[in-house]
Amino acid sequence: MTDSSMDNASAARCLVNGHLGAAVPVTDRGLAYGDGVFETMRVGRGQIALLDYHLNRLRRGLAALRMPVDLAATVLELEAEAERLHTGVIKLTLTRGTGRRGYAIPAEFTPTRICQSFPLVSHAPEHAREGVRLFECQTRLALQPMLAGIKHLNRLEQVLARSEWSDPDYAEGLVRDTQGNVIECTMSNLFLLENGRWVTPDLGSCGVQGVMRDYLIDQLARIGEPVSIRSVPMATVLSSDEVFCCNSLYGVWPVVGLAQSRWPVGPRTRRVQALAEQVLV
């Protein structure tokens, strides 16, 4: 372990299985196979925003990976860490723990729980105010229904997609699946307004089901604007009336540019942005 990596590791407060620490054994299956799940959560006023949504996704991920874990201790730890942090970001990682060589899941395993606290990311405020342009990524998401929607630790597709651009003019990148349908952005979900109705891509075969996406779907249904979840070809995005991307850290960014299309920041998007800001205090 080099000095620089130690510096980096110690930049945030970190608990490993409830104890202060900054390292995991090389035999951890999270490292060996990406055998685990994670959540990145915004903390404000000592509380985790959208905690129930994060826990729901965590449970779905653990079920998909056939990894039974009682979350009671995890929830207590998250609440205590959020209170201590007051404002910032908590990243929780749950892996299947250490194991011998080989893919077979150990008959008995003790999950590794990693809870990292970070200061709040300072996304440029103009992204939310003036909107963002999206880079068109060439990396395509493979169709894997068994792993779709959950936030597991196999994220090479996102790493490759995000590596395609470095121009800061693009705040996010649009990613399609191997059949050409639009799925999401590298760290966000996507919504668009078509003939006055909200649409968001179906994530049954790939993509990450973001908690802000789930929250907004619930909130929009509540105010009589149900969101249609379906396949979205690229042409549908380009011809839509309003577009935005969202996640649970920054809320909603209006999309004002993609390929040759340009949009003003729409009034309907502003209303959704206000819904997101209610929970990101």
Next chain:
Amino acid sequence: MTDSSMDNASAARCLVNGHLGAAVPVTDRGLAYGDGVFETMRVGRGQIALLDYHLNRLRRGLAALRMPVDLAATVLELEAEAERLHTGVIKLTLTRGTGRRGYAIPAEFTPTRICQSFPLVSHAPEHAREGVRLFECQTRLALQPMLAGIKHLNRLEQVLARSEWSDPDYAEGLVRDTQGNVIECTMSNLFLLENGRWVTPDLGSCGVQGVMRDYLIDQLARIGEPVSIRSVPMATVLSSDEVFCCNSLYGVWPVVGLAQSRWPVGPRTRRVQALAEQVLV
């Protein structure tokens, strides 16, 4: 880190970036995203079997992940560790090193190199002698040409496939892709004999290109038995004359049972087995 995980980690000799150690920082991108590659190598008489083939796959993997790493120090370390171990298994992992939160690849990164030495796995000798039955896995491999063939750290598909059976009557499991074609086994490649000619599945869209597979393709070409690399439907496997699976740790296992099909251990398979044993001394 619990006591049991420390015990497990210390079961093998391990170097992290050239120093004795058994842990990596929680901020390592290998853990966070599976952002790295690995090789598991058989060591005999103080040397790594098929080292050039392993290094070739490593280079292809690093290129696919856009991860330029000079392997000179790695090769020296592997050779020294193999000499020290004499007989056993070395697992090498190269990750993109530590990073901040977020998928973006750091402008400058220092890879993490993990070199673990293990005693030789004691696979049941009757697997090679009498052949094995294959379990038919339901887990399907997604089609992702950008990551196909290489041995990256995103291995949840293999973990899920291997978790489908625990009956020791099955030594390995057959895995198909999402289109139904036969691709490989969970930790092995597959060859079959059809009308007197060897066939192995094309791995252009998914699967791991095993070094024993590459070595056998080269050796069979040399003795005038070229291997056809192409799409393999399930029916082709079931109706073939001989079937075997292979990897660089155990060599060649004849397949004697799959679904309703039964095969004797074929004479052509025995010749290939001898080719494999030449390099696994």
